[in-house]
Amino acid sequence: MATERPSRLRVFSLNCWGIRFFSQLCTQRYEMIGDLLGREQHDIALLQEVWSERDFLFLKKKLSSSHPYTHYFKSGVIGSGLAVFSRHRIQDALLYQYSLNGYPYMLRHGDWFGGKAVGLVIVDISGLKAHVYVTHLHAEYSRAQDEYLPHRVVQSWELLQFVRHTSRGADLVVLGGDLNMHPQDLGNRLFRSHTGLRDCYTETDTFDGCEDGHTLIADNHFTKKQDLIPFEKGIRIDYILMKGSQRVNMKCESLSTTKGPVADKPFPYSDHEALTAELALLRLEDSSQHGLSDTLAVSDQMDVVTEARAVVKEGLCQTEALRDKAMHLMFGALLLLLLPLAMAFLPCSCSFSTVGLLGAVCMGLLLSGAVLYLLFTTHIKVLKETEDQMMLTSNDLQTKLTGCRLSGSSSSDGYPELQPLSPFKWEE
């Protein structure tokens, strides 16, 4: 039952493509982004790929009167790239860095160095507690042969776990960011089905923007056309999602995207398009809109989590194979090490330096093998942990489906329980 007329919350999200000395026209584009934010005065602006703290500080200074509340999330070697600008007071912030995020030796992809994460700020909007999330997931470099798919599915799982466990008690939930997933990609379906967050693009009353809501389009000056193949017109990988609560009903009244070129400017804001959502908030006395189980079919959740588990298992097999290769490298290097040792102790014409050089090369190989072995071992731990958590969720959903607490397998590690227990009793 509504008690007041709705108010509006304007949310902005943009992947700024702010890699200093690599992204084109970075300084000029941050000027433009600052102008846009200062002029439009969105309630909350969620930015990704603000890789340089200097660029964040530039925006912070420029927006000090329009958006006096800010948080820049720091993690990884370079940073998380995530920044929030708010017209409303930020009460608290929390960061969760994804456990899996590519490989450090994939230097030309570079995601590993970014410390990809999800940031949460708790914003006080006239007494309402808004939990606002900003995130950026691992990029998809090849749709046909996506070696990072298990990483992105694990990130989606960690994102949904983080959101559902930290959003209890929120009056409203907003998430914005570059998910690097198409709308019907597994990680996206997994996230939406388990958090109950709704996609503003599919929910909006009115839409003004690129065809099909694309946020990476061929018509953008900075977009590499080969990155879009086979989606010539563009893809939708940036999102604003939302969810209300028992106290507040949320509705997306309008959603808009930038459309590549900017009027009176020689180039676009970024290689991604920006999103702006206008959300209507309706205070409620009571509502049925609460929790995911009310809004989403349990069997749908089961299906998508089963699909995700299969991907994680596949990733586990691949990573175990990589760990084996690292072990072979170590053994190979150890065997090779016998060569300079033999040369040192057997009478031959080799100089001390030759032996030393060979030894150094072998030690280098051995060390590389050891570091890779440790890296893949941590990845295996993360994949197993994710699979265990997914299994727990599956079991919980199964219990909900059957309505029987003691049915099905209950152990999180996949071992069947031997006998059901008598339930915990309250003394009468």
Add this chain to the structure above:
Amino acid sequence: MATERPSRLRVFSLNCWGIRFFSQLCTQRYEMIGDLLGREQHDIALLQEVWSERDFLFLKKKLSSSHPYTHYFKSGVIGSGLAVFSRHRIQDALLYQYSLNGYPYMLRHGDWFGGKAVGLVIVDISGLKAHVYVTHLHAEYSRAQDEYLPHRVVQSWELLQFVRHTSRGADLVVLGGDLNMHPQDLGNRLFRSHTGLRDCYTETDTFDGCEDGHTLIADNHFTKKQDLIPFEKGIRIDYILMKGSQRVNMKCESLSTTKGPVADKPFPYSDHEALTAELALLRLEDSSQHGLSDTLAVSDQMDVVTEARAVVKEGLCQTEALRDKAMHLMFGALLLLLLPLAMAFLPCSCSFSTVGLLGAVCMGLLLSGAVLYLLFTTHIKVLKETEDQMMLTSNDLQTKLTGCRLSGSSSSDGYPELQPLSPFKWEE
């Protein structure tokens, strides 16, 4: 107002000291721990330092009928060492790995390899939602010169942030583990004051155990006496903490510890003493026991967070100095690299191998410097992020104290805002 008579929840916590091939009598002690848990049938057992998955699986099999619900948290290179055994259904699990956890090159300490973390399991206890946390913080190797203090304070901060953001909606909260902090240590005070969790040792009606609740005692066969100096009798670093909610009032009726030697056994369970708490749960219709601001003075929270910020700042300075040293190492190696280059191009009598060996040594130094530089850079990011979050909390507490939303500095990054904004208005 109470509606029923209380029921009881028995919680167990033990640091198992389960380092295979290093910890003494590991196999025999796991046998004893399994026997104890099977016999005592605690509702929930929280174990730390179960480093080997094989040992976890041994316990899991042994306890399959008494504790059919389990979760083993996996992270880091070796694992988190955290395990939960429960008589009640585990519905969900979530892991948060601490961002700072020592240094990989401190091989003899080894904490870095463990992937220290806090694990959460959500347990269904007759319809009540219990959020049960298990954790293990970085060890204190020297009380006089504790180089890891900033790491432990950051871990305490991340622990309290994780607990307070994930425990909303819980009917009861229990945390058990080895905090590696004395009761009045900064991180401990910080955690308690900001979560409202209460220490079972100070709250219990009856206590049976070691003097002053010590969990590391001189009378334990496995304890190295020099580790206790200057606390000859022992120290208290293992805890069970608890908090109720609006639905459930919690009370610690009894707390006990093991006391070193075990009757009829030649040695203790571990080098730590085990804790057992018997908690009375009283279902309420309503209660004033809710949230931290009701139970704890805001000014106390302010004081402790200010103290913690000072430690984090100090840690930041130290880490920046370490990063500078790593940079010097890199520059030194680069300069040295000129030597083999000069030898290779100038006419001299040096063999190819001598040049190669020198080059390999220089490259090794350069690589070490680069890896250390990256490591300390990530540490600096974490320390800055923690300090920012602490500043946000300080500002929020300040706002509560003054009762004025617009007073004080509001920006999370320490920049003063220029002008207050008109508040968000609901349309009438």
